[in-house]
Amino acid sequence: MVQVSRTIEVGGVTLVYDDSGKSAGQRATIVTLHGGPGMGSRANDWAAFGPLTDEYRLISYDQRGNSESQGAEPYSHAQFVADLEALRRELGLGKIVVLGGSYGGFIALEYALAHPENLHAVILRDTAASNRFQGTSKERALGSGFPMDEETLDRLFSGQIRDNDDFRESFAMIQPLYTVDRDPVAEVERLARIPFRYKTHNWAFSRNQPTYDLVGRLPEITLPVLVTVGRHDWITPLEASEELAAGLPKGELVVFERSGHSPHLEEQERYLASVRDFLARHVPAQVART
The missing domain is CATH 3.40.50.1820 (Alpha/Beta hydrolase fold, catalytic domain)
Structure with a gap:
């Protein structure tokens, strides 16, 4: 193509x-x-x-x-x-x-x-x-079995991310929730490729x-x-x-x-x-x- x-x-x-x-x-x-x-x-x-x-x-x-x-x-x-x-x-x-x-x-x-x-x-x-x-999304995240910080979830959902590094760290926490078959190596590689721009997210x-x-x-x-x-x-x-x-x-x-x-x-x-x-x-x- x-x-x-x-x-x-x-x-x-x-x-x-x-x-x-x-x-x-x-x-x-x-x-x-x-x-x-x-x-x-x-x-x-x-x-x-x-x-x-x-x-x-x-x-x-x-x-x-x-x-x-x-x-x-x-x-x-x-x-x-x-x-x-x-x-x-x-x-x-x-x-x-x-x-x-x-x-x-x-x-x-x-x-x-x-x-x-x-x-x-x-x-x-x-x-x-x-x-x-x-609210359903937050409940599923907290009940997923993966380590979750409720305060970080609330900041993500309310658009209160501090900077691009904070955005990257916050997304790393929820990244395992997105797929059925988890691949930790692929997650690390994906995280490195993502161009985080926190101001757009917060708006x-x-x-x-x-x-x-x-x-x-x-x-x-x-x-x-x-x-x-x-x-x-x-x-x-x-x-x-x-x-x-x-x-x-x-x-x-x-x-x-x-x-x-x-x-x-x-x-x-x-x-x-x-x-x-x-x-x-x-x-x-x-x-x-x-």
Whole structure:
């Protein structure tokens, strides 16, 4: 697959993105939205969804204040949506499929509410329509059997991280919760690769999260939406995806039995098969691009 890294100016910042480019016979463009504000990056999305480039154009980008992209306030949901819309327009993508994972799913839902005319469909991975399951997440962390410091958990969830080193140490504590089959060596390697940016995290969790609740607006999203989740996800639990699928007029729920928070990586083959089936049914074979 072709993977070309580029930059684009949107909303006063420079974003870094990977693009598989156009090729004959492709059905549409998929734009991915990574999760983990302040620690997410396009890299995991590309590793997971790169095989889809045989049928679709794939674009994955580092959101503002994440990884290689420039940071500048505000890190609000409205600004993240505006950045995505500016990227779509600047690249002349026409209608797209937006694929949002975890916190990126929040932005995908917000985008679907703001710009439904620009979407073929939405794919959500291990996300939620509200902040109401945060207590469940904390209970599962404290009851997991792994060493947990409740004060650190509270600072993570409330956006009170002190600096990037504190962010790294705090995430190291919860990292074992994310997968079904733990690999301590892989955890150490992953931790070393993560580009921690605590200011982005703090904005998202202290300003955005407390008032985040789209449950009452889900019926407004009449596009086809694939809702996917790992059964053992602790941070955006199964109940959150069940709520999503029930509230979306065209929601389809797929549960991955051997996964935690990352079924797109933990059960990649089955995950991609589910995505391909969904897109084959809901995205036209020939799409117009501006």
